[in-house]
Amino acid sequence: MIVGIDLGTTNSLVAVWRDGKSVLIPNGLGEYLTPSCVSLDEDDTVLVGKAARERLQTHPDRTAAVFKRYMGSSKTVRLGKRSFRSEELSALVLRSLKADAEAMLGEPVHEAVITVPAYFSDAQRKATRAAGELAGLKVERLLNEPTAAALAYGMHDMGAEARFLVFDLGGGTFDVSILEMFEGVMEVRASAGDNFLGGEDFVESLITLFFERNALPASLRNDAHFMQRLAAQTEAAKQALSLHSSAEIVVAHDAVQHRLALDEALLEQVCAPLLKRLRAPVERALRDASLRAAELDAVVLAGGATRMPVVRRLATTMFGRFPSIDFNPDEVVALGAAVQAGLKAKDAALREVVMTDVAPYSLGVAVSHRLGSNASSHGHFDPIIERNSTVPVSRSKTYIPGSETQTAIELQVFQGESRMVRDNVHLGNLEVPLPPGPIQESVVEVRFTYDVNGLLQVEATVQKTQQTFVLLIEGNPGLLTDAEIKERLQALSELKIHPRDRIENRTLLARGERVYQQLRGEVREWLGIRIAEFERALATQDKRLIAPAHRQFQEQLDHIERDSHLAD
Template identity: 40%
Template sequence: MTTTIGIDLGTTNSCVALVEGGRASVIANAEGERTTPSVVAFGKDGQRLVGTVAMRQAATNPHRTFASVKRHMGTDWRAALDDKRYTAQELSAMILRKLRQDAEAYVGHDIVDAVITVPAYFNDMQRQATKDAGRIAGLNVLRIINEPTAAALAYGLDNGGAQKVMVYDLGGGTFDVSVIEIGDGVIEVLATAGDNHLGGDDFDERIVDYLADGFLREHGVDVRRDPAAHERIREAAATAKKELSSIESTTVNLPFLAQGSTGPLHMETVLTRSAFENMTRDLVERTTGPVHQALSDAGIAASELGQVLLVGGSTRIPAVQAHVRSLTGKEPSSSINPDECVAQGAAIQGDTLSGAKAGLATRGGEILLLDVTPLSLSIETIGGVATRIIERNTTLPARHSQVFTTAAAFQTKVEVHVLQGERPMAADNKTIGNFQLKGIKRAPAGTPQIEVTFDIDANGILKVSAKDLGTNNEQSITITDSERMSDDEIEQAIRDAETYAAADEARRDSFVVREDAQRLLNDAESALNSVGKQLDKEEKKAIKADAAAVRKLLAKKPEKMDDADRNALKAAAEALEQSSAHARKTASSQK
């Protein structure tokens, strides 16, 4: 008997679910809780603690306790402990293993297959790191799917007709927003945007600073320098945040928090919802940009949304809910549990992939999940231009090919420079891979035909290949383990694309105009060399004069060209195109 589980591997809490009796059900852990804290700790005797038991001892064992590890996935971060340095994948695997064991205890047999969710804006390296964590935990990861997509999948099975929904997912460490179309058995992501460094942890940190600053003013002691005291305040901040979602004020009471010159010092502070909203107003506002971006990319207005789904525990904050109402003009749905729906959606996708179809009540009997890639993928071409192969928000899996040629005569190899980002120039985007295609047949510039193919699988893992169509030589790489774009860089890439759009377009135009003019100049000079003796004196003189004019204008660096320079080069190229037309045609006919 086989069972496929769905896992929401969260920054703050994780959850596991499976499909039984035609519905996705959350599995309670060994402690009887429906979610498991994403915390790992090591006792002084080397014992590993995961979940609630790890969180409970954090204040007394702060140096050996690790939380919010998800924020380090796909980086070179290490947790140094005793004689070992743990990667984020290894610590995440400990959480995944506990979830797996809790599920096995529930079903009564071994479980291997799983679908694991990630933030929509996780890059290739972070996705691969998540798959690696699953493998370390002994799981066969059938699919990595985006958290908002999983939430829409959980919602879509129970909510009637076709509609477009927005999933606003504010979790412990990340924020995603996706616009998703739900049809008859089809869940299609239209667009996604997000902020990979915005979540409940940031709200907690504002309360921590507020409490610590107040304690410093009152007692002259900065408790942030004491790891144990700092952890106690952090736990109290998280509790206060949750309480302020249902009451207007709460009291943070931490006796014996520090030691002063006259004895023990205690914290007793009243925190109001109003004060909390003031200190976190900018965090809530940071969700505005991604919401507008996702709607714009999807090509719809907020009024066209059938529903807005709130996902992630941080969406319980009243100010967040009010902001969503303001942005969309809609009352968010309360039909799904924000803490559990992602795991439930993953379980549904896992059941579909495994072919079990354990009584799922779908209108079409099948579920088709169509996700997207969050950023554009390009290669660098002549003039430093980033030539798009796959646009952002392209439905996955995706395979796109484009034929290029050589820039110099008699090249026997080309370098394929793979980029990720939204800027038109290669230098402004993120390099995610490099490789060389060798063995190209020697030929004049522009003759070889090099086919470059980008292939992204359903997990968002990219493979790039280049093939010389003349010799059939081929080279490829899988973009899984080279340096990747960080979450901050992704956000900055999109902001830069908007801020510098006009300047970028001008630079791109300069390179395009120059490339066209250079190609025409090469053709004209080649034609003169080939058939010059067949041309009359005046024709040859005109071609040489126009070629000289183009050559002079090309001497100016592209980044220093303005509109007048570009227009002058265009005019000179047009003149050369006319004067050399007969010569180029004659040369072409004699080849």
């Protein structure tokens, strides 16, 4: 069985192509959205999803979130006594989604189509593939998120030619893709984006304003418990502004309640720099596709952050039309991933469609330019594959050494758009030994091959000897080797995963602990007794006692949060 997975910064989802349509798969709580959060319980049992998110405020030292932003890097997160890389934390989320799918489908799930931001680098894509492997999944395809959204909207079934733009603003990343349909071919004309622009950045801007308006010391940012409470309240207020004209952030510290009243005008003012950053990728994609906004047949929104009215107004202004919002923006990418899974499984209900994508970055090498007989300028970027080239693509260029005395050429591979390599992203090095002789006989042909999964292979052939050297760009700083993946797979397999059939109670208990920490006085003492009563009911392992205790405890928490203005 093959499933489609949207591995998101804030939330993740899994879906399957079934009975001629995409079907979302609920988690153990009966919800489609699984927060991309991981926590280690006191006995080192792994909690994933809502239970982990509840513990962000109560156990920030044992809980991680927003780790997708560090995919492809060597950054680690410490939870309790253990350190985890982003791939490992993502693997635990994927393993949870895999278990949810197996529970609903009643059969093992071994394969998956996993979506990634269109603007993800080679290293980030390889890290995502490694996360799937660590979760016990064969990653059939890495599918760009905007392309997945287009599949969910059924753009591949359009009979006539059509051009459309997907505006995908998620929790941590922003992608724009322009796609064109003609004669059964879905072609990505151009992609652009920003890997560090998403809903989390809007929350951070509001947090900065909260500190300024309440004259809070910068040192308070080091208080993990306070910051997690503030982040949760700010996220809730941001979401509330999507439904109401105003909202308020209220967080207590040292027996003092700090407040910030919000409305749409203030949000737009505070987030103006972020809204401005949304324009640049859109303009670049349109320019690369040689299109004007008026020539688009449709504009599609994807990603939870597009729920914000300020973002929808911006999109309407930029494109001169109301964007399509037929699908839940949180779910559309997962639904599209399931369509791709159905295509991979060659489901009879799906008409065969040819899909082409593009390289989101220019890929090239560092070169030196001669300025005269005795002078050279080093560190220039020479693109071999230009951005938005249709993939799979293979391009080559020839190079010669800079001097007669060189015994080797060191190819430094970069991605980016800047003139100088120092301003681009270094991907790896390949050393090519040269035969003795004059420069003209030491010509090296360098070929870049970029595949549909966004993975790059570099080949260098010495033309005189026809000797070829290959670099698979697997030596990126921070990437796991095959041996390390096997070692970490073993380590992850030894971790205890909280039983899926008990996650509902564990999530409620984590919620109770969070609410307890936010209260004071008699109500706090009263809730402590209620938590202990619920724990005693759980300890009996008797479902007849646990079920009514769960209902009662949930009602008690709902009552407290309503009356205390505490946020989820």
